[in-house]
Amino acid sequence: MERRLSLKETRHLFKENFIGEDELCRIKSKLNISFKDVPEIPYTAEELKIKAKEDYVLFLGGSFISTNIPITILSLRNFFGINPNISEPCFYNQDWYDLESFANKSIENKWYLVKKNILIESRAIHPNYLFSDYKFPSAIICAYLFFIYWHCNNECLWENDFVWCSDFDSNGDRVYVGKYKDLKGKNKSGFSVHRHLSLNNFYGSINLV
Numbered sequence: 001m002e003r004r005l006s007l008k009e010t011r012h013l014f015k016e017n018f019i020g021e022d023e024l025c026r027i028k029s030k031l032n033i034s035f036k037d038v039p040e041i042p043y044t045a046e047e048l049k050i051k052a053k054e055d056y057v058l059f060l061g062g063s064f065i066s067t068n069i070p071i072t073i074l075s076l077r078n079f080f081g082i083n084p085n086i087s088e089p090c091f092y093n094q095d096w097y098d099l100e101s102f103a104n105k106s107i108e109n110k111w112y113l114v115k116k117n118i119l120i121e122s123r124a125i126h127p128n129y130l131f132s133d134y135k136f137p138s139a140i141i142c143a144y145l146f147f148i149y150w151h152c153n154n155e156c157l158w159e160n161d162f163v164w165c166s167d168f169d170s171n172g173d174r175v176y177v178g179k180y181k182d183l184k185g186k187n188k189s190g191f192s193v194h195r196h197l198s199l200n201n202f203y204g205s206i207n208l209v
Contacts, residue, residue, distance in 0.1 A: 002044040010041060013052045016153050017116060019059035027151040031079075033062035033071070036109050043113060055116045059145060061107045073103040073193065076143055084189040089150045089180070092190030102167035102175060103193075107140050114145060118161045127164045127174055127196065136166040139193060142177045146191055156180050162194070169195045 011018045024033050038060065043051075048058070065071045065079055082093040097103045114137055122130055130136075137145075142165060146157050158178035167175040173195040181189050 002046070004041070005045045005048055007041070010048060010058065013048060014056075014058050017052070017055070017057045019057065019148055019152050021060060023152050024060065024062065024148065027148070030151045031147060032066050033148075034064045034068070035060070036063045039110055041111050043111070047113075051113055056113050057116050057145060057149065058111065058113050059148060061110050061112060061141075061144065063109045070106040071140070071144060072106055073097070073140055073143055076147060080147065080191075082190060088189065089147060089156070090190050092192040093188070094193060096195075097169070097175075097193055100169050102139055102165075102169070105138065105140050105167070107144050112137075112141060112145070114141065116157065118158070118163070127176075130164065136164050139165040139167045139175050139177050143191060143193075146178070146180075162192070164196075171195075171198075173198050 005013065007020065011020065021035065021038050024031075041048075041058070043058075051058070062071055065075055069075050077091040081087060081090045084090050119134070122134065127136070142163050149155060149157050159180050160183055161178055162176045163178045165175045165177060169175060175193065175195055177191065177193050179192050
């Protein structure tokens with residue numbers, strides 16, 4: 001039988017990259033997350049030891065935010081707002097995804113193991129050439145991790161980077177998120193949700209003579 005680490009051993013192994021029930025309870029005043037239950041960590045000791053060395057974050061998905069509201073992109077945006085002058089962290093002011101199904105997808109009450117930083121070899125590579133080798137997280141997993149990590153560790157993930165997600169919008173364009181700050185300083189800070197425009201029949205050129 002494969003050995004499993006205790007909660008204490010796992011927390012010690014991942015250090016600040018472990019966010020479980022106790023860590024989420026400590027930030028309850030800033031992000032009131034509740035749980036249906038706290039499931040057993042599904043990964044083996046060997047898996048956890050390897051991923052801890054590779055800078056992965058092990059975190060517990062909650063069931064509800066605030067007053068029994070399912071945790072989705074939209075509910076997180078409503079909770080954190082869109083104005084960094086009022087409070088941070090927040091979302092970037094966008095509404096294009098208000099009616100998109102991925103924005104209403106709830107996070108599951110289970111454990112997640114997600115790479116903390118962008119993989120160097122994946123930079124500037126089209127997602128179509130990456131998804132066969134990497135498992136993209138959903139947009140809600142990324143957003144949830146971003147906000148709980150900020151409050152637990154006072155650290156901004158993907159401050160200047162975008163992260164490919166497994167979701168697509170209603171036009172079939174892949175969703176990507178992140179890049180909290182604009183390096184050029186033209187736009188306000190905020191967790192961004194974008195879509196990578198794919199080439200479709202409704203794109204074309206006219207001609208000027």
